[in-house]
Amino acid sequence: MRRPRWIGVLLVCLAIAGIFAFLGKWQLARAVEARQVGPQITETTRPLHEVLVPGKAIANNRVGQLVTVSATTVPEDYTLIQGRDNNSGSRGWWVVAHAVVSDGPDAGAHLAVARGFTASRAVAIATQHRLEASAPETLDLAGRIQPTEPPQQPQDSLDGDPPMMKDLAVAILINHWTGLGDSPRFFEAYLVATNHVPSGLKPIYAPAPIQQKSIDWLNAFYAAEWAVFAGFAVYLWYRLTRDAWEREVEDIEAASAQASDHPIDTQKVD
Structure with missing residues (x-):
């Protein structure tokens, strides 16, 4: 050797x-x-109708996708979601709107829009009441689309305030929404809006999806x-x-x- x-x-x-x-x-x-999925797909902003179809679940590689959509709010259908973490170390409330897509191939479809966060219960309730008393808004929304969460029955209020949900479940929301019609079309997902945040609220923390590899x-x-x-x-x-x-x-x-x-x-x- x-x-x-x-x-x-x-x-x-x-x-x-x-x-x-x-x-x-x-x-x-x-x-x-x-087999990589994640930011290389989701960080390209697309119109909502290119990403999601009403009545169908969102594809795994589209969760967290940046989207844009023009929609009109339904003031009387604002909802509060409690126990939300906004990357601040403390939990608080989301103010969620019922919106109706106003143009494009999905015009008339119903969409849940998480519009803002607050750590104060009083601010959340006051903002909900103020938005419910306002006129419908047609907004060019931008944000991330997220899949609907598993439904749980909302807790009844003991002091006259509106019931507060713990999960943003579209299946529960549509039971409280008005003006749906006989055969409503709705998205089985919700939008975390990054613009048009109501006064008194903070933008909801919506980071890019974690890079996934298989x-x-x-x-x-x-x-x-x-x-x-x-x-x-x-x-x-x-x-x-x-x-x-x-x-x-x-x-x-x-x-x-x-x-x-x-x-x-x-x-x-x-």
Whole structure:
């Protein structure tokens, strides 16, 4: 193994193993990159009708998508959602509007819009009452679209204030909305608006979705194959040198047997 010839073969095998290892690393990266979803899709603002169809659930790779939509609010249908965390360390209330899409292919479809946050219960109730007493607003809204949450029955108010929901569930909201008509079309998702925040409220914290990655197992299998090939390149050098050594030992033993009738002690062969 220390002879120059076999050292040269070792260097060649190590170079081949390095190439195989690089290919395996590249294949493993492809196994992850091929299935990425998240910000590379969601951070391109699109019209709502290109992302979501009324009556259908939002696709996983569209959750958190930035969208725009023109809609008109229905003042009497404002709702409060309690127990919301706005990335401030304290929980508070969302003020949620019932809006009707005013133009485009989904005109007339109903959409829940989370318009703002407050940590004060009194401010939330006062804002709700003020918005309910205002005229309908036609707004060019922008924000992130989120899937509807599992429905839970709202808690009854004990002091005359409107009931407060804990989850923004469209299935519950439509039971409280007015003017839906006989066959209403509504989105099974809600919009977290980033503009047109009512006075007295703060914008709702709406970060980009966390980058998600999943494994393409076929590419991962190819990466494992390249690792095996890299190991085999080094093993091949070992096998070749050992075979050469064994042939030399056999030749020495054969020559010694011809020169002497006594068996040769192979343990003394270098």
